[in-house]
Amino acid sequence: MAWHYQTPGIPDHLFKRLPGIPLTKREARLLIISALRMEADSVLWDIGAGTGTISVEIALLCPQAQVIAVERDEEVADLVRRNCAHFQTDNITVIEGNAPECFTQIATKPDRICLGGGKPIKVLLSEAWQCLRQGGRAVAMATNLEQLYQLSEGFSELQARNVEVVQAAINRLETQGMRQVFAAVDPMFILSGEKI
Numbered sequence: 001m002a003w004h005y006q007t008p009g010i011p012d013h014l015f016k017r018l019p020g021i022p023l024t025k026r027e028a029r030l031l032i033i034s035a036l037r038m039e040a041d042s043v044l045w046d047i048g049a050g051t052g053t054i055s056v057e058i059a060l061l062c063p064q065a066q067v068i069a070v071e072r073d074e075e076v077a078d079l080v081r082r083n084c085a086h087f088q089t090d091n092i093t094v095i096e097g098n099a100p101e102c103f104t105q106i107a108t109k110p111d112r113i114c115l116g117g118g119k120p121i122k123v124l125l126s127e128a129w130q131c132l133r134q135g136g137r138a139v140a141m142a143t144n145l146e147q148l149y150q151l152s153e154g155f156s157e158l159q160a161r162n163v164e165v166v167q168a169a170i171n172r173l174e175t176q177g178m179r180q181v182f183a184a185v186d187p188m189f190i191l192s193g194e195k196i
Contacts, residue, residue, distance in 0.1 A: 002087050008057050016082050023051040025185050027170040035139045035192040040064050048116035052080035059089035067092040100127030115140035122150040132195050142189040151191045160193025
C-alpha cells in the first residue's frame with residue numbers, strides 16, 4: 001500500500017500526476033479535510049476532483065464513506081482511477097461528466113460537498129447545494145479574488161449557516177541551488193458552510 005498511516009497528509013510526490021493537471025497540495029488538503037468534518041458513513045461529492053488527492057485521502061480516512069469523484073475530462077478521470085488503484089481504495093466512484101449537468105447521473109445525494117473549481121463556480125455551488133442533504137456541509141476553494149467574491153456571494157444567497165473562511169498562506173522549505181529558501185505553496189481561500 002502506498003500510504004499505510006492512519007493520518008491524513010499524503011506527500012504530494014506519492015500521487016500519480018499528469019502535466020498541467022492541478023494537485024491540491026498536502027497542507028491545503030489538511031485544511032479542506034478538516035473543514036469537511038466527515039462522519040464515518042458520509043457521502044462526499046468531490047466536484048472537480050483533478051488528480052483525486054482529496055478523494056483518496058477521504059477514502060482512506062473514512063473507509064465506510066462513499067466518495068463520488070466528479071471530473072469532466074476523460075484523461076483526468078482516468079488519472080483519478082489510477083490514483084484510486086495506487087492507494088488501493090475501493091469506496092470511490094469516478095463520474096465522468098460536466099458539472100452540474102452530470103449530477104443527475106449520481107443516485108446517492110451527498111451530505112458533504114468539496115468544490116475544487118469550475119466555471120462559473122457560483123453556479124456550481126448553487127446546483128450542488130440543491131443536491132446537498134439537510135445538515136450537510138459544503139467546502140469550496142478560491143484561488144483568486146473573483147472566485148472568492150463569487151463563493152462568498154453564493155454562500156450568502158444560499159443562506160448557508162456557520163460559514164467559515166480561511167486564507168491559507170503556506171510556505172515550504174526548498175533547496176534552490178546552494179541555498180534553502182521558503183517558497184509559497186498555492187495561496188488559497190477555503191470557504192465552508194452548512195445547510196440547516
